[in-house]
Amino acid sequence: MIEILSSIDDQILLFFNGNHTAFLDSFMSLITGKWIWIPFYLLLVDMIFRKLGPKYALMVLLSVVLAIVMTDQICASVIRPYIGRLRPCNPDNPIYQYITIVNGISPGGYSWPSCHAANTFALATLLSLVFRIRVFTLGIFAWAVMVSVSRLYLGVHYPTDILCGAAFGSVFGYLSLQIVTRLYIAIPRLYMMIRRRPDVLS
DSSP states (O other), X not given: OHHHHHHHHHHHHHHHHTOOOHHHHHHHHHHTOSGGGHHHHHHHHHHHHHHHHHHHHHHHHHHHHHXXXXXXXXXXXXXXXXXXXXXXXXXXXXXXXXXXXXXXXOOOSXXXXXXXXXXXXXXXXXXXXXHOOHHHHHHHHHHHHHHHHHHHHTTSSOHHHHHHHHXXXXXXXXXXXXXXXXXHHHHHHHHHHHHHOGGGGO
């Protein structure tokens, strides 16, 4: 069963990585980068402040920061080294001979799960829960899928890397929003209790 799943994983990867055009090479290389999305992130921040106001905007931004930290630290620093799955573009990986390297993009390290997928789906899940606007939800998840697919096209991740990264990210996005929301509720209540009963800290 594991061999069958591994074979399907390889076939899907090679389908995306094996169909190249000059336009897609440039496009996928561009959207997989981090800095290209800074204007998009700034627009999201502006939308958050305009729609929610400063108080709740700060809560959402803290949730986003927590979600990204959780995905990066747990996925990249804990899970990846433990699982130790080589990237498809790693020369030590047997599938490497079938992989097309695009524009020299060939990162080292391990691949499972995909941090690109985890981070983008964490953000998409969190903001979709905040705004609950159908068009916005479809748009931001389409963005997360597009960035994730670029990783397959470039041959730096397997499909299961993407799927698991998306699942981890969605969970972390949900949890971070829940954690920060509860803190926003609990901390003012605790503060008022202390003000009413100064002897609590004595």
